[in-house]
Amino acid sequence: MAAVESYPDFEAWRDAQVREAARFSAEFAESQALRQTLTVDGITGHCSLCDGRRRFPCPELAAAQAPSFREGLLCDACRCNARQRAVAALLLEDGAATGKTYLTEQASPFHRALRRRVPDLVGSEYVRSRWRRWRLSTWLWRHGVFERLRFGDVTALPFAAASFDAALSLDVLEHVPDYHAALREFARVLAPGGQCVLSVPFYANRESTETLARMHANGRVEHLQPPEYHGDPLGGGVLCFHHFGWDLLAAMREAGFSDAHAVRLRDPARGWPEALWVLRARR
Numbered sequence: 001m002a003a004v005e006s007y008p009d010f011e012a013w014r015d016a017q018v019r020e021a022a023r024f025s026a027e028f029a030e031s032q033a034l035r036q037t038l039t040v041d042g043i044t045g046h047c048s049l050c051d052g053r054r055r056f057p058c059p060e061l062a063a064a065q066a067p068s069f070r071e072g073l074l075c076d077a078c079r080c081n082a083r084q085r086a087v088a089a090l091l092l093e094d095g096a097a098t099g100k101t102y103l104t105e106q107a108s109p110f111h112r113a114l115r116r117r118v119p120d121l122v123g124s125e126y127v128r129s130r131w132r133r134w135r136l137s138t139w140l141w142r143h144g145v146f147e148r149l150r151f152g153d154v155t156a157l158p159f160a161a162a163s164f165d166a167a168l169s170l171d172v173l174e175h176v177p178d179y180h181a182a183l184r185e186f187a188r189v190l191a192p193g194g195q196c197v198l199s200v201p202f203y204a205n206r207e208s209t210e211t212l213a214r215m216h217a218n219g220r221v222e223h224l225q226p227p228e229y230h231g232d233p234l235g236g237g238v239l240c241f242h243h244f245g246w247d248l249l250a251a252m253r254e255a256g257f258s259d260a261h262a263v264r265l266r267d268p269a270r271g272w273p274e275a276l277w278v279l280r281a282r283r
Helices: 010-019 021-037 059-063 082-092 109-117 130-142 179-189 247-254
Strands: 004-007 043-047 052-056 101-103 121-123 164-170 190-199 213-215 221-223 229-231 237-239 259-267 272-282
Touching: 004 010, 010 021, 021 272, 082 109, 082 164, 082 190, 082 259, 082 272, 101 109, 109 121, 164 179, 179 190, 179 247, 247 259, 247 272
Parallel strands: 101 121, 101 164, 164 190
Antiparallel strands: 004 259, 043 052, 190 272, 213 221, 229 237, 259 272
């Protein structure tokens, strides 16, 4: 059974659901059965970042909380969750990671873990405060990453055109009011043939993206739906502007990518007991 499946559009995904309804139903039943028997010890499997067999515990169960098979199942060695490990698996599978890679985060366990597999890795954070950037720089130094925190705005990246072979962004775009500008920037800084790998909360049952809020030129935020905030690893909640649907692939093509696909990953042996969605495009 394929662990990694790629779909170019909503129609292809809808056809697959009809054609392979029995398989998808069996996968759902398997994941539900796992949830019933899961303990705080979690599951074991191959970590794509550590490149070795690891344990993915579920400490949430100790507090009687339902575990997230997307945000949880942190590797007990590199401390990266299921979706981070899925993004890394796509990046590393075809050797693209041997080139220069940009990541839209820097002060994180994921950045630290990926550096071990991708030596030429450049990260940044959307942190305007110099004092806060200095504090995060000291966090990096304490964890053996001897570099200063770099400020980065995904709608105006501080890099020359065609600077990178790969660009990664994990759960950032939904917090960017003008995500089209960010996609154009990712395309601009990638060399021909380079790949962009994105994770976002992807609504596979939706053909179109829903806009929850928008930013006006004067900086005022207009809420079109009740405000939704997501947890930020650097502290505090961040407003969500978009619930992405399949038209995000068309937006990636319009931004300058030659092709774009939604990739569905499910493989309990790699710590993905439920399907995860990752977007991938080629420059």
